[in-house]
Amino acid sequence: MNFQLLRNPRATTRPLGMFFRLTPPWAACALLAGLPVALSAQTKPELIKHWQTAKHFTLAVAEAMPADQYGYKPADPEMTFGQLMNHIAQADANYCARASGAQNPLTPLTGDVAKDAATARLTQALDFCIAQLTAASAADLAKMIGPDGKQMSGAELFLGGFTHMAHHRGQAEVYLRVKGIKPPDYEF
C-alpha cells in the first residue's frame, strides 16, 4: 500500500494506475483476511436457525406426552417425563446464561413438573437462548468462558446446550414409545 497516497492528496494524480497495479495482491490479501471472518460469521446464523428448529421439535415432543403421564418414568433411577422436560429447559437456560453473561431467567424447580409448567419453562428457556444468540457479537462467541482447563467459547456453549437438548429429547422420545405414542418426526 502506498501510505503516502492516503496522507497526501496531491499524490492522487495517478489514482487509477495505482489502483490497478495494487489490485491483484490486495485482492488476494483481502480474500485471505476475509476467510476467518467468514468462518466465524458463518456459525451464528446456523446456530440460530437450528436452535429455532430445536425449539419447535422439543415443544412437539413435550406436547406429544399427555398431561396425566408427566409423572411417568420407565425405570426408577430416571427422571419423570416432566422432570426431563424441565431439565432440558433449566440446562439450556444455564448454558445460554453462561455463554452470554445475561441473567438466567429460570429459577430452579424441584419435585414433580406438570405439563403446563414444563411447556412454559421450555418456551421461556428457548426464547432466552435464541434472543441471547441473536444478540451475541463475534467477540462474544469467540470469548473463552469458565475455569481454566474447562474453558469453552461462547459459540461452544451454545452448541453444548443444543446438543444436551438433543440428548434428553432423544430419551424423552423413548418414554413416548413405551407409552405407545409415536414420537414427532426428527427435525434438525
Add this chain to the structure above:
Amino acid sequence: MKTAFRMKNFVICTTLALGTAAVLLGSPMLEHYQKHLKTAGDFTVAVAEQMPESDYGFKLTPAQMSFSQQIAHIANANMYFFSVLAGEKPADAKPASQNKADVIAFLKQSNEYCQKVLAHVTADQLAKSYKTEDGEMTGTELIMLSFDHTTHHRAQAEMYLRAKGIKPTDYKF
C-alpha cells in the same frame, strides 16, 4: 519506485497471509468441532460397549430400531454427512453383521473417517452449501447435524441400556 512499491506490497501481503494462515490453522470453531467430534465418537463407542452381545437385537417396542441398528445408523449417517462435506461419494457401507463386534468395528471405522475429514476441512468447505438428502446445507450445518443426530440416537440407545438394568455411561460433550 515501481520496484519499491512491489517490495512493500510483497512484504505486507506476505505478513498478512502468514498471519491469516495462523488464524486459519488455529480457527477456534473448527478446533471446537474437532474436539467435540472426538468426544462424541468415543462416547458412542462407550455406550455400544455397555450392551452385552446377547442383547444387541433388543428393542423396547416393535416399531423401534434394535440396539445394534441404532448404533449402525449413527455410524452410517455420520459417514454420509462427512462424505458430503469432503465431496466424496457417500459410502453405502454397513456392518459385516449386526453382532456386537462387527457393529462396534463399523462404528470405529465411521469415527475415524469423520475425524479424518474434519482434520483436513477448509474454511471454504465449511461455508459452502451442499445438496443433501435433507435439503441444502452448509458444511457447518452438516457438522451440527452430525452432533445432533448422533446424540438423538445415542440417547435412545442409552434408554435400552436402562431397560436392561445397565446404568449408561455419563453424558459427555
